[in-house]
Amino acid sequence: GNSVTQMEGPVTLSEEAFLTINCTYTATGYPSLFWYVQYPGEGLQLLLKATKADDKGSNKGFEATYRKETTSFHLEKGSVQVSDSAVYFCALKGDAGGTSYGKLTFGQGTILTVHP
Protein backbone atom coordinates (compact mmCIF):
# COMPACT_ATOMS: atom_id res chain seq x y z
CA GLY A 1 0.00 0.00 0.00
CA ASN A 2 0.89 3.67 -0.01
CA SER A 3 3.05 5.15 2.70
CA VAL A 4 4.72 8.46 3.56
CA THR A 5 7.76 8.93 5.78
CA GLN A 6 8.76 12.32 7.19
CA MET A 7 11.89 13.31 9.01
CA GLU A 8 11.70 13.03 12.76
CA GLY A 9 11.06 16.22 14.66
CA PRO A 10 10.83 18.49 16.38
CA VAL A 11 12.86 20.95 14.34
CA THR A 12 14.02 24.14 16.08
CA LEU A 13 15.47 27.02 14.06
CA SER A 14 16.37 30.64 14.50
CA GLU A 15 14.56 33.27 12.48
CA GLU A 16 15.92 33.66 8.91
CA ALA A 17 17.45 30.17 8.93
CA PHE A 18 17.03 27.76 6.01
CA LEU A 19 14.43 25.05 6.43
CA THR A 20 14.32 21.56 4.98
CA ILE A 21 11.80 18.92 6.03
CA ASN A 22 12.37 15.60 4.31
CA CYS A 23 9.53 13.51 2.92
CA THR A 24 9.78 10.23 1.03
CA TYR A 25 6.96 8.06 -0.21
CA THR A 26 6.05 4.60 -1.43
CA ALA A 27 3.27 4.27 -3.98
CA THR A 28 2.38 2.58 -7.21
CA GLY A 29 1.67 4.54 -10.35
CA TYR A 30 1.78 8.32 -10.35
CA PRO A 31 0.54 9.78 -7.07
CA SER A 32 -0.06 13.43 -6.29
CA LEU A 33 1.90 14.92 -3.40
CA PHE A 34 0.94 17.57 -0.88
CA TRP A 35 2.25 19.55 2.04
CA TYR A 36 -0.21 20.68 4.71
CA VAL A 37 0.43 23.03 7.63
CA GLN A 38 -1.35 23.03 10.98
CA TYR A 39 -1.08 26.06 13.24
CA PRO A 40 -1.75 25.58 16.96
CA GLY A 41 -5.39 24.82 17.70
CA GLU A 42 -6.42 24.84 14.04
CA GLY A 43 -7.22 22.41 11.26
CA LEU A 44 -4.94 21.52 8.38
CA GLN A 45 -4.36 24.00 5.56
CA LEU A 46 -3.11 23.02 2.14
CA LEU A 47 0.30 24.65 1.70
CA LEU A 48 1.35 23.37 -1.73
CA LYS A 49 1.01 20.44 -4.11
CA ALA A 50 2.56 18.73 -7.12
CA THR A 51 0.73 16.34 -9.39
CA LYS A 52 3.47 14.93 -11.63
CA ALA A 53 7.17 14.22 -11.67
CA ASP A 54 9.48 17.28 -11.68
CA ASP A 55 6.60 19.62 -10.78
CA LYS A 56 7.51 22.25 -8.20
CA GLY A 57 4.83 23.39 -5.80
CA SER A 58 5.29 26.75 -4.10
CA ASN A 59 3.40 29.02 -1.72
CA LYS A 60 4.26 31.63 0.93
CA GLY A 61 8.00 31.18 0.28
CA PHE A 62 7.83 27.39 0.69
CA GLU A 63 8.80 25.07 -2.16
CA ALA A 64 8.84 21.33 -2.83
CA THR A 65 9.81 19.41 -5.97
CA TYR A 66 8.28 16.06 -6.92
CA ARG A 67 11.28 13.75 -7.50
CA LYS A 68 10.11 10.41 -8.84
CA GLU A 69 13.63 9.01 -9.15
CA THR A 70 14.20 9.42 -5.41
CA THR A 71 10.49 9.16 -4.42
CA SER A 72 10.84 12.38 -2.46
CA PHE A 73 9.00 15.67 -1.93
CA HIS A 74 11.14 17.66 0.49
CA LEU A 75 9.80 20.96 1.83
CA GLU A 76 12.16 23.97 1.79
CA LYS A 77 12.08 27.62 2.75
CA GLY A 78 14.99 29.98 2.42
CA SER A 79 14.32 32.17 5.46
CA VAL A 80 11.87 31.09 8.14
CA GLN A 81 9.89 33.42 10.38
CA VAL A 82 8.49 32.98 13.87
CA SER A 83 5.04 32.83 12.27
CA ASP A 84 6.06 29.64 10.41
CA SER A 85 6.04 27.72 13.71
CA ALA A 86 3.54 24.92 13.11
CA VAL A 87 3.22 21.22 12.36
CA TYR A 88 3.90 20.24 8.75
CA PHE A 89 2.44 17.14 7.12
CA CYS A 90 3.47 15.49 3.89
CA ALA A 91 0.66 13.58 2.16
CA LEU A 92 0.06 11.44 -0.90
CA LYS A 93 -3.03 10.86 -3.03
CA GLY A 94 -3.08 7.65 -4.99
CA ASP A 95 -3.08 7.41 -8.76
CA ALA A 96 -6.33 8.79 -10.21
CA GLY A 97 -6.59 5.70 -12.40
CA GLY A 98 -7.15 3.51 -9.38
CA THR A 99 -9.99 3.34 -6.89
CA SER A 100 -8.42 5.69 -4.38
CA TYR A 101 -11.53 7.94 -4.09
CA GLY A 102 -9.19 10.82 -3.40
CA LYS A 103 -8.03 9.40 -0.08
CA LEU A 104 -4.86 10.85 1.40
CA THR A 105 -2.06 9.00 3.16
CA PHE A 106 -0.20 11.21 5.65
CA GLY A 107 3.23 11.24 7.17
CA GLN A 108 3.48 11.52 10.94
CA GLY A 109 4.03 15.28 10.93
CA THR A 110 7.04 17.43 11.81
CA ILE A 111 6.85 20.08 14.50
CA LEU A 112 8.71 23.27 13.56
CA THR A 113 9.55 25.91 16.14
CA VAL A 114 11.20 29.15 15.04
CA HIS A 115 12.81 31.37 17.66
CA PRO A 116 13.39 35.14 17.25
Added chain:
Amino acid sequence: DAGITQSPRHKVTETGTPVTLRCHQTENHRYMYWYRQDPGHGLRLIHYSYGVKDTDKGEVSDGYSVSRSKTEDFLLTLESATSSQTSVYFCAINKGQSSSYEQYFGPGTRLTVT
Protein backbone atom coordinates in the same frame (compact mmCIF):
# COMPACT_ATOMS: atom_id res chain seq x y z
CA ASP B 1 -12.55 28.66 3.46
CA ALA B 2 -14.07 25.37 2.27
CA GLY B 3 -17.37 25.87 4.08
CA ILE B 4 -16.88 22.96 6.49
CA THR B 5 -18.11 23.03 10.06
CA GLN B 6 -17.79 20.37 12.72
CA SER B 7 -19.83 19.92 15.86
CA PRO B 8 -19.24 19.73 18.68
CA ARG B 9 -15.78 21.28 18.76
CA HIS B 10 -14.98 19.76 22.13
CA LYS B 11 -16.53 16.83 23.97
CA VAL B 12 -15.76 14.87 27.09
CA THR B 13 -17.58 11.59 27.49
CA GLU B 14 -17.38 8.44 29.58
CA THR B 15 -16.25 5.01 28.47
CA GLY B 16 -19.12 2.98 27.04
CA THR B 17 -21.32 5.88 25.98
CA PRO B 18 -22.31 6.50 22.34
CA VAL B 19 -20.99 9.62 20.66
CA THR B 20 -21.89 11.21 17.32
CA LEU B 21 -19.78 13.82 15.60
CA ARG B 22 -21.21 15.89 12.78
CA CYS B 23 -19.54 17.30 9.70
CA HIS B 24 -21.49 19.82 7.64
CA GLN B 25 -20.51 21.31 4.27
CA THR B 26 -22.23 24.03 2.29
CA GLU B 27 -20.73 23.54 -1.20
CA ASN B 28 -22.32 20.26 -2.34
CA HIS B 29 -19.08 18.28 -2.61
CA ARG B 30 -19.35 14.59 -3.40
CA TYR B 31 -16.44 13.19 -1.37
CA MET B 32 -16.20 13.50 2.40
CA TYR B 33 -13.77 11.95 4.88
CA TRP B 34 -13.24 11.38 8.59
CA TYR B 35 -9.70 11.27 9.97
CA ARG B 36 -8.30 11.03 13.45
CA GLN B 37 -5.08 12.76 14.51
CA ASP B 38 -2.83 11.27 17.14
CA PRO B 39 0.75 12.19 18.09
CA GLY B 40 3.29 10.21 16.08
CA HIS B 41 0.68 8.94 13.63
CA GLY B 42 -0.24 11.96 11.58
CA LEU B 43 -3.79 11.68 10.28
CA ARG B 44 -5.37 8.30 9.69
CA LEU B 45 -8.49 7.70 7.64
CA ILE B 46 -11.46 6.26 9.53
CA HIS B 47 -14.24 6.23 6.91
CA TYR B 48 -15.06 8.07 3.74
CA SER B 49 -18.09 8.73 1.54
CA TYR B 50 -18.35 9.06 -2.23
CA GLY B 51 -22.01 10.01 -2.30
CA VAL B 52 -25.27 9.92 -0.40
CA LYS B 53 -25.56 6.53 1.30
CA ASP B 54 -22.21 5.48 -0.25
CA THR B 55 -19.54 4.94 2.37
CA ASP B 56 -16.51 2.74 2.91
CA LYS B 57 -13.94 1.90 5.55
CA GLY B 58 -10.53 3.47 5.96
CA GLU B 59 -7.49 2.09 7.72
CA VAL B 60 -8.73 2.55 11.32
CA SER B 61 -12.48 1.90 11.08
CA ASP B 62 -12.93 -0.56 13.99
CA GLY B 63 -15.28 0.88 16.60
CA TYR B 64 -16.65 3.56 14.26
CA SER B 65 -19.63 3.81 11.95
CA VAL B 66 -20.75 6.57 9.59
CA SER B 67 -23.85 7.72 7.81
CA ARG B 68 -24.56 10.12 4.99
CA SER B 69 -28.26 10.60 4.37
CA LYS B 70 -27.83 13.92 2.56
CA THR B 71 -24.99 15.51 0.65
CA GLU B 72 -24.16 18.16 3.21
CA ASP B 73 -23.87 16.02 6.34
CA PHE B 74 -21.47 13.21 7.22
CA LEU B 75 -21.88 11.73 10.69
CA LEU B 76 -19.29 9.72 12.62
CA THR B 77 -20.57 7.53 15.46
CA LEU B 78 -18.66 5.81 18.20
CA GLU B 79 -21.15 3.17 19.32
CA SER B 80 -19.44 2.59 22.67
CA ALA B 81 -16.57 4.99 23.28
CA THR B 82 -13.26 3.68 24.62
CA SER B 83 -10.24 5.55 25.97
CA SER B 84 -8.28 4.62 22.83
CA GLN B 85 -10.69 6.78 20.86
CA THR B 86 -9.54 9.92 22.65
CA SER B 87 -8.26 11.96 19.72
CA VAL B 88 -8.82 14.96 17.51
CA TYR B 89 -11.22 14.18 14.67
CA PHE B 90 -11.11 16.01 11.36
CA CYS B 91 -13.61 16.02 8.56
CA ALA B 92 -12.48 16.79 5.02
CA ILE B 93 -13.90 17.30 1.53
CA ASN B 94 -12.41 17.16 -1.96
CA LYS B 95 -12.58 20.10 -4.31
CA GLY B 96 -11.63 20.26 -7.96
CA GLN B 97 -11.43 17.81 -10.83
CA SER B 98 -10.72 14.13 -10.17
CA SER B 99 -7.25 14.38 -11.65
CA SER B 100 -6.32 17.29 -9.40
CA TYR B 101 -8.40 17.02 -6.27
CA GLU B 102 -7.41 19.17 -3.32
CA GLN B 103 -8.57 18.11 0.11
CA TYR B 104 -9.76 20.72 2.61
CA PHE B 105 -10.27 20.18 6.30
CA GLY B 106 -12.70 21.31 8.94
CA PRO B 107 -11.58 22.85 12.26
CA GLY B 108 -11.64 19.54 14.15
CA THR B 109 -13.37 18.04 17.17
CA ARG B 110 -11.35 17.24 20.28
CA LEU B 111 -12.86 14.18 21.95
CA THR B 112 -11.80 12.96 25.38
CA VAL B 113 -13.06 9.60 26.64
CA THR B 114 -12.63 9.19 30.40
